[in-house]
Amino acid sequence: MTDQAVDTNGPAGVAGTAGAKEPPAAVPAQFFGRERELKALQEDVEQAGLDTLAGRKSARARVLLIAGRPGSGRTALAAELVRRLAEPGDYPDGVFRVSLTEPGGEPVPAERTARGLLDLLSVTAPPGAGEDELSEMVREAFAVRRALIVLDDAVDAEQVDPLLPDNPDCLVVATATGPLTGIPGVRPCTVGGLDTGSAVQLLARTIGQVRITVDPRTAETLAEECAGQPAALTLVAGWLAARPGASVADVAKQLRDQQDDTEQPAGARPLARAFRLVHDSLPPAAAGILRLLALAPAGLADAHTASALAGCSVSAAQTTLDDFVRFGLLRTNGAQLPQYEVPGCLVPLVRAVLEERERPAEIQLARARMLERTVRRLQACRAITDPEDSPARRRLAGLPRSLRFPHPESAAEWLRTREPALLAAARAAVREGDLDTLARRLVAALVRALAVPRGTEDAAPVLYGLHGLVLDVAERRDLPREKAAALLNLADLDAGTGRTREALARYRAALDAGRAANDLYATGRAMESAGGAYAELGDFNRASDWYGRALAQRLGQGERADEARLYGRLGAVHTYAGRYGEALRDWRAAAAGHRRLGDLPAQARALSEAARVQEYAGRPQESLHTCREAVDLARRAGDVRLQAALELRLADTLDRLGDPAAARLHRAAADRLLEEKGSAYEIRSTSVET
Numbered sequence: 001m002t003d004q005a006v007d008t009n010g011p012a013g014v015a016g017t018a019g020a021k022e023p024p025a026a027v028p029a030q031f032f033g034r035e036r037e038l039k040a041l042q043e044d045v046e047q048a049g050l051d052t053l054a055g056r057k058s059a060r061a062r063v064l065l066i067a068g069r070p071g072s073g074r075t076a077l078a079a080e081l082v083r084r085l086a087e088p089g090d091y092p093d094g095v096f097r098v099s100l101t102e103p104g105g106e107p108v109p110a111e112r113t114a115r116g117l118l119d120l121l122s123v124t125a126p127p128g129a130g131e132d133e134l135s136e137m138v139r140e141a142f143a144v145r146r147a148l149i150v151l152d153d154a155v156d157a158e159q160v161d162p163l164l165p166d167n168p169d170c171l172v173v174a175t176a177t178g179p180l181t182g183i184p185g186v187r188p189c190t191v192g193g194l195d196t197g198s199a200v201q202l203l204a205r206t207i208g209q210v211r212i213t214v215d216p217r218t219a220e221t222l223a224e225e226c227a228g229q230p231a232a233l234t235l236v237a238g239w240l241a242a243r244p245g246a247s248v249a250d251v252a253k254q255l256r257d258q259q260d261d262t263e264q265p266a267g268a269r270p271l272a273r274a275f276r277l278v279h280d281s282l283p284p285a286a287a288g289i290l291r292l293l294a295l296a297p298a299g300l301a302d303a304h305t306a307s308a309l310a311g312c313s314v315s316a317a318q319t320t321l322d323d324f325v326r327f328g329l330l331r332t333n334g335a336q337l338p339q340y341e342v343p344g345c346l347v348p349l350v351r352a353v354l355e356e357r358e359r360p361a362e363i364q365l366a367r368a369r370m371l372e373r374t375v376r377r378l379q380a381c382r383a384i385t386d387p388e389d390s391p392a393r394r395r396l397a398g399l400p401r402s403l404r405f406p407h408p409e410s411a412a413e414w415l416r417t418r419e420p421a422l423l424a425a426a427r428a429a430v431r432e433g434d435l436d437t438l439a440r441r442l443v444a445a446l447v448r449a450l451a452v453p454r455g456t457e458d459a460a461p462v463l464y465g466l467h468g469l470v471l472d473v474a475e476r477r478d479l480p481r482e483k484a485a486a487l488l489n490l491a492d493l494d495a496g497t498g499r500t501r502e503a504l505a506r507y508r509a510a511l512d513a514g515r516a517a518n519d520l521y522a523t524g525r526a527m528e529s530a531g532g533a534y535a536e537l538g539d540f541n542r543a544s545d546w547y548g549r550a551l552a553q554r555l556g557q558g559e560r561a562d563e564a565r566l567y568g569r570l571g572a573v574h575t576y577a578g579r580y581g582e583a584l585r586d587w588r589a590a591a592a593g594h595r596r597l598g599d600l601p602a603q604a605r606a607l608s609e610a611a612r613v614q615e616y617a618g619r620p621q622e623s624l625h626t627c628r629e630a631v632d633l634a635r636r637a638g639d640v641r642l643q644a645a646l647e648l649r650l651a652d653t654l655d656r657l658g659d660p661a662a663a664r665l666h667r668a669a670a671d672r673l674l675e676e677k678g679s680a681y682e683i684r685s686t687s688v689e690t
Contacts, residue, residue, distance in 0.1 A: 031080045033198050034073075037189050041066070041081050044187055045171060061142070061149070061170040063160070065180055068191030070345035071231030071271045074175045075152055077191060082148050082173055091171070093145040096120050100160075101153040103299030103347045110162060114138050115461065117149075117163070126497040127464035128490070135162040143167045151175075153344060157182035193228025196220050202230060203248075206237035215248055222252040225270065231328075231345050232274040238327035239278050251277070275349045278327055285312070289320050290329060291354040292366050293342055298424035301340045304402075305421075308373035309366045314402050337417055364434060371438040373403075374425055378445035380404050381411040385452050412453050422446055423462065430469045436477055443469050457496075464493050484513035484522040488529070495533060504533040524553045524562070531569065540577035544570055564593030568606055571613070580617040584610055600637035604630040608646055611653075620657050627653060644670040 041064055064081070068074040082095055098116045100108050114134035118125045121141045125134055142149070142165035149172045154160050157180040164172060164183075174180065179188050194202065200219045204212045212219045226232035236251050254277055260269045279287055292309040293301055301309075306317035321340050324330040330340045342350055354363065376399060383392035384405045396404060405411040415422075426446055429439035443466050450459045450466075467489040474483035491506035507530040514522030531546035551566040567590035574583035591606035607630035614623035627650050634643035647670035654663040 031076070033194070033201070034077050034080070034191075037066075037077060037191065038081055038084065041189050042084065044189075045085070047187075059166060059168065061165045061167055061172050063164065063172045063174055063180070063183055063186045065186050065188040066173070066175045066191060067178055067188040068175075069177060069229075069267055071229050071343075072191045072193070073230040074191050075344075076230075078150055078152065078173050078175050082150055085171065086148055091146050091148045093147040095148045095150065097150040097152065099152045101155060101344070103342070103344065104351070105348065107155045107159060110135065110159065113159070113163065117141075125461055127460040127493045128497065128499065128502070131162070138163055139165050142170050146170065148173065154180060156180065193226075194223070194230060194233070195228065196223050199223035199226065199228045199233055202233050203237050203240075206234070207240045207248075211240070211248060218247075218249045218252055222248055222255070225252055225255045226274060227267070227270040229270050231343065232271045234328040235271075235274040235278050238329070239281065242323075242327060271345060272349060275346060276353075278329065279353060285310070285316075286320050286323065288358075289317065290324065291350060291358060292363075293330075293340075294347065294350040294354045295363070295367055295370065296342070297421045297428050299341050299344075299347060300418075300421040300424070302338065302418070304373055304377060305370060306340075308370040311366075311369060335417070337414055339417065339421070367429075367432070368435055368438060371425065371429055371435060371442055374422065375438070375441050375445045376403050377414075378422070378442070378449045381415050382445070382449045382452060384408050384411045415449060415453065419450075419462075423465070426466060426469055430472050433476065436473050440470065440473055440482070443473075460493055460496065464490065467493070480513045480517035481519050481522070484510045484517060484519055484526070487513060488522065488525055491529065491533075495529075495536070500533050500536045504530060504537075507533060520553065520557065524550050524557075527553070528566065528569070531573070535569075535573050535576070540573045543573045544577070547573065560593055560597055564590050564597065564599075564602070564606075567593060568609070571606075571609060575609070575613055575616070580613050583613045584617070587613060600633050601639045601642055604633035604637065604639070604642060604646065607633065608649060611649070615653060615656075620653060624650070624653050624657070640673050640676075644673040647673065 044064060045062065066074045066078050066081075085091065086095055096117060098108075098113055098120075100113060102108055110131040111129075111134055114131060114137070115125050117138050118134065118141065121138075123137065123141050125137060129137075139162075145165075145167070146169040149163070149165075149170060151160055151163065151172060151174040154174050154176040156176075160172070160174055160180055161183055180186055193199075200212060200216070200223055203219060203222070222236065223233065226236060236255070240246055240248065240251055255273050258273045258276060260273065264272055279290060282290065289306055289310045289312070293306065295309060296305055301321070303314050303318040303321060306312075306321055307314045310317065321330060321332075321338075325332050325340070329342070329346065331343060332338050332340050358366075380396055380399055380403050383390075383396040385408050386392040405414065423446070426439070426443050429435055429442055447463060447466050450462055456463070467486050470482060471486035471490065473479070474486055487506045487510035491503040491510065494500075494503035494506060507526050511523055511526035511530070514520075514526055527546050527550035531543045531550060534540075534543035534546060547566055547570045551563065551570065554562040554566060567586045571583045571586035571590060574580070574586060587606050587610035591603050591610065594600075594603035594606055607626055611623045611626040611630060614620075614626060627646060631643060631646045631650065634646055647666045651663040651666040651670070654660070654666065
C-alpha cells in the first residue's frame with residue numbers, strides 16, 4: 001500500500017491502436033497525491049543507470065518503469081510525471097505516446113507500434129517495410145531529438161527494447177504489470193493501492209465531502225473493500241454520484257455481499273466486485289450497450305458504433321455513453337466528434353460479462369450491424385467529396401440523415417479521428433473470419449475513402465495493410481479474382497518503394513491467380529507489370545519477353561490503346577538493350593497504333609523516340625526526318641510544350657550533323673513557343689516522356 005492518491009481519470013496514453021494522434025482520454029481532471037512516487041521517479045531521471053560505469057553517461061535513453069496492476073492508476077501517474085518533466089521545457093521536441101497492448105490483452109505488433117511512432121514524428125515509413133527496418137527508423141528519428149516517449153502497458157522487454165533510442169537526451173516512461181527483465185538500468189516504481197485517507201479523498205472528489213463527513217468510518221471501510229484500487233473506487237463513486245439518496249454504507253454492504261470469483265487473483269477481485277455492482281444496477285438497455293462495447297474496434301466507440309451494436313437510435317446511444325462517462329465506465333476525449341473508450345482495466349470484465357449473458361448469435365448479429373453501419377458511413381464520407389450531380393451524391397441522398405455528413409470538411413474530420421478504429425475494425429473483421437463478405441466491403445470502402453483526402457501515395461502505408469487483409473480473405477475463401485487484385489496492388493506498392501524483386505514475385509503470383517479466375521485484365525496487367533519489374537532490374541531480355549506476352553494477349557482482344565502502349569514499352573527495352581532494329585519497329589508500331597486512335601500527342605512522342613533510336617543506330621538524316629514529322633504532329637495537336645521539346649531535339653540533331661545555324665533557329669523557335677504560351681517551365685533536356 002502507498003500513502004498517496006492518484007486521479008485515475010487523468011490523461012492517458014494512446015489506447016488500442018498504436019500511434020493514434022488523438023486517442024480518447026479522459027477530460028483532464030485534478031491530479032492529486034502520488035507525490036512520493038513522483039519524487040522518486042524524478043530523482044531517478046538524474047541518477048546513473050545500472051549499466052553506466054565510472055559515471056559515464058549511458059549511450060541509450062533512460063527507461064523509467066511504473067509497474068502496477070491494471071486499475072492501479074499507473075497510466076495516470078505516468079501522464080502526470082511526463083507533464084511535470086515536460087513543463088520546464090527540458091524536452092523541446094515533445095511527448096510521444098503509444099500503447100503496446102490491444103484492448104483484448106494481445107501485444108500490439110511491433111510493426112504497428114513503430115509505424116505509430118513514425119506517424120507521430122511525421123516521418124514517412126515505406127509501405128510494406130518490416131519491423132526491423134521500422135524500428136531502426138524510429139531509433140534514427142529520436143537520435144536527433146530531445147523527447148519524452150511514453151510506452152504504455154508493455155507486455156515484456158522485447159516490446160520496449162527495439163524502440164529505445166541510442167540517445168541519452170531522450171527519456172522513456174514505460175508502464176507494465178511487472179518488471180521489464182532484460183533492459184538494464186531500469187528501477188521499477190511499483191504502484192499499489194491507496195492508503196485509506198487518500199482513497200477517501202478520491203471518493204469525496206466525486207460524491208462530495210458531505211456524504212463522507214456523515215459517516216467517515218464507513219467511507220474508510222468502503223476504501224478497504226476496494227483494496228484502495230483507484231479504478232474500483234472510481235466505479236463505486238460514480239455509482240453513488242448517480243444515486244444522491246444512497247449512503248456510503250449502502251454501497252459498502254452491497255460490495256461485501258457479492259461473491260468473489262475464486263478463479264480470479266485476489267488482487268483483481270475488488271475491481272471485479274465494483275464492476276459487477278455498477279453493471280447489474282444499470283437499466284437492461286444500458287447494460288446491454290455496455291456489454292456490446294466489448295466489440296468496439298480497438299476499444300474505441302462513438303455514438304454510431306454503440307447505436308449499431310445495440311440496435312438503438314444514435315441519440316439514445318449518445319446519452320447512454322455520456323452517462324457511462326459519469327459512472328467511470330468510459331473515458332472520452334471531449335471533442336466535437338467525441339470518441340469513447342472502455343478503460344483497459346475494465347475490458348476483460350466487460351468481455352466476460354458479454355460472453356456470459358449474450359448468445360453467440362446475438363453477438364454475431366451485433367458485429368454485423370456495426371460493420372454494415374461502418375461501411376455506410378465510409379460510403380457517405382467518400383460520396384460527399386463527389387460533384388453534386390454525381391451518381392454517388394444521388395445515392396447519398398437516399399441514406400438516413402444521421403448517416404450523412406453536412407460537408408466534405410466534416411467527413412474528413414470524422415475520417416481522421418476515426419481512422420484508428422476503422423483500421424482496427426477491418427483487421428478484426430478479417431481475423432474473425434465469419435463475416436468475410438462484410439469484411440471485404442469494409443476494406444473496399446476504407447480504401448476508397450482514405451485515398452481521397454490523402455492521395456494514393458500518401459496513404460500507401462495504410463493501403464498496403466488493407467490490401468494485405470484482402471489477400472488474407474481471398475486465400476481463405478479461395479477467391480482467385482480478389483487474390484489477383486490484392487497481389488497486383490501490393491506489388492505496385494512494393495515496386496514504388498524500390499522492392500522490385502518482391503514486387504516481381506507478387507506479379508507472377510497475381511498472374512497465376514488471374515489465370516485461375518480466367519481474368520484477362522489481371523493476367524494482362526500482371527504480365528505487363530512483370531515486364532516493367534524486369535526492366536527496372538536491368539534484365540531487358542526477360543522484360544521484352546513479358547511485354548511480348550502481354551502484347552499477344554492484347555492483340556487477341558483487340559484492345560488498341562493497350563497495344564500501342566505495349567509496343568512503346570517493347571521499344572524502350574529494346575532501345576536500352578541496344579537492339580535498335582527491333583526498337584525502331586516497335587516504336588513505329590506504337591506510332592501507328594496511336595494514329596488509329598487519333599491520339600496525335602502520343603503519336604508524336606512515339607515518333608520522337610523512333611528518331612532517337614535512328615540517331616543511336618547511326619542514321620542521323622532519317623532521325624532528322626522522323627523528328628520533323630513528330631514536330632508537325634505536335635503542332636497539329638496544339639501541344640506547345642511537346643512541340644518545344646521536339647524543336648530542341650531537332651536542334652541537338654542538327655548540331656551533331658554540323659549545321660549550327662539551323663540548330664539556332666530551332667532553339668529560337670522553342671523559346672518563342674514557350675514565351676507565346678506564357679509557360680513557366682524551363683526545358684533543360686531534349687528528352688521526351690514516352
